[in-house]
Amino acid sequence: MNHHNTVSIIQHDHIAQAGITAAECMTWVEESFKIKYESQLPPKISLHPQGDDFFNTMPALLPPRYGRFGVKVVHRIEGQVPSLGADILLYDSATGRLLAVVDGDWITTMRTGAVAALATRLLQRTGVHTYSMMGLGNTARATALCLLADHADEPVTLRLLRYKDQAQSFIERLSSVGTRNVQFEVVDEINDLVAGADVLISCITSAKGLICDHDELFRPGMLLLPVHTRGFQNCDLFFDKVFADDTGHVSGFKYFTQFKRYDELSRVLLGENPGRESDDERILGYNIGLGLHDVLFASKIYDRVKDCEHFVQRKETAKFWI
Structure with missing residues (x-):
C-alpha cells in the first residue's frame, strides 16, 4: 500500500x-x-x-x-x-x-544581507547615516538594499571601495530600484575607506593576511562587520566588544579568549545585553550564518x-x- x-x-x-x-x-x-x-x-x-x-x-x-x-x-x-x-x-x-x-x-544571500543591516541598527553609534562597504557582490547588494529599507525616510551615503568595475555596477543596481534617499562615494584606497568609516561592512570572500594593519585608522565608535570573517583579525585584540550570531562559530578563533567583551547578538535583541553603551566603543560583529x-x-x-x-x-x- x-x-x-x-x-x-x-x-x-x-x-x-x-x-x-x-x-x-x-x-x-x-x-x-x-x-x-x-x-x-x-x-x-x-x-x-x-x-x-x-x-x-x-x-x-x-x-x-x-x-x-x-x-x-x-x-x-x-x-x-x-x-x-x-x-x-x-x-x-x-x-x-x-x-x-x-x-x-x-x-542565503538575502538573509545574510538582512543580518548585517540588522546588526548596524542594533550596534552602530548614534547619528550614523554613512556606510562604508567593500566586496561589492551579491551579498553587499543585499546588505545595501536592506540598509536602505531600514532607513527609508532618511538620507544614506554608501562609501564604496573601488575594485575593477564593481563599484559602478553596484551603483547602477542600487539606482535601478528607484531609491531616492541614497548617495554614493567611491574610495580608491583601503586605508582611506577604513579611516573614514563609522560603519564598515566587508563582504569579501577571501583575504591573504590583514586588510588593514594600521590599528589607529579604526576610529572610536566604529562598527566593523566582516560578513565572511576575512581579514580583520587584528581588530579582535583591541575592539571593545564583539558580538556573534553563535558562540560556536567564533570559539575556535585564534583570539577568541582575548576578546575584551563578548556576547551573542540574540541577547541584544532579547534585552539581555545592552549592546552599545557608548558612542566611543569600537564594536566588531561576526555573523557567520545560522x-x-x-x-x-x-x-x-x-x-x-x-x-x-x-x-x-x-x-x-x-x-x-x-
Whole structure:
C-alpha cells in the first residue's frame, strides 16, 4: 500500500517573483534571532571533497508552534558556475512529511544581507547615516538594499571601495530600484575607506593576511562587520566588544579568549545585553550564518508561494514490506 505525498519544488524564480521585500527580510531575521534559544540548532557539519571545496550541512528545528524542521546543504566547488550553491529541504516537524525542496541561493544571500543591516541598527553609534562597504557582490547588494529599507525616510551615503568595475555596477543596481534617499562615494584606497568609516561592512570572500594593519585608522565608535570573517583579525585584540550570531562559530578563533567583551547578538535583541553603551566603543560583529535563518525563510516562503512545481512521493505504508 502506498501513501502519496505532494512535495513543492520552489525554484529561484518563484522566490524572486514572490514580492518579498528587503524590509520583510529584516523582520524575518529579527524573528529568527529572537527564537534562537527556543530552537534546536546543532553545529553545521563541514565536509571537504577536495582542496578548499566543501559541503556544509546546516539543520535547524524551529520551536513547536512553527511545526517546521529544515536542513540546508551549501556547497562550494571551484571551477563550477556558480561555484557556490545551496538547497533546502523543509519538513513538517509534527508528521515528518517532506513539504518542499527549496532553492537556497536567494535565501542565503538575502538573509545574510538582512543580518548585517540588522546588526548596524542594533550596534552602530548614534547619528550614523554613512556606510562604508567593500566586496561589492551579491551579498553587499543585499546588505545595501536592506540598509536602505531600514532607513527609508532618511538620507544614506554608501562609501564604496573601488575594485575593477564593481563599484559602478553596484551603483547602477542600487539606482535601478528607484531609491531616492541614497548617495554614493567611491574610495580608491583601503586605508582611506577604513579611516573614514563609522560603519564598515566587508563582504569579501577571501583575504591573504590583514586588510588593514594600521590599528589607529579604526576610529572610536566604529562598527566593523566582516560578513565572511576575512581579514580583520587584528581588530579582535583591541575592539571593545564583539558580538556573534553563535558562540560556536567564533570559539575556535585564534583570539577568541582575548576578546575584551563578548556576547551573542540574540541577547541584544532579547534585552539581555545592552549592546552599545557608548558612542566611543569600537564594536566588531561576526555573523557567520545560522541554518535557523534559512529554515525560517524557507518556511515563510513555502507558506507564500503556491504557484510552483510539485512532485509526488509514493511512500510505502504497509507494516512489513521486505
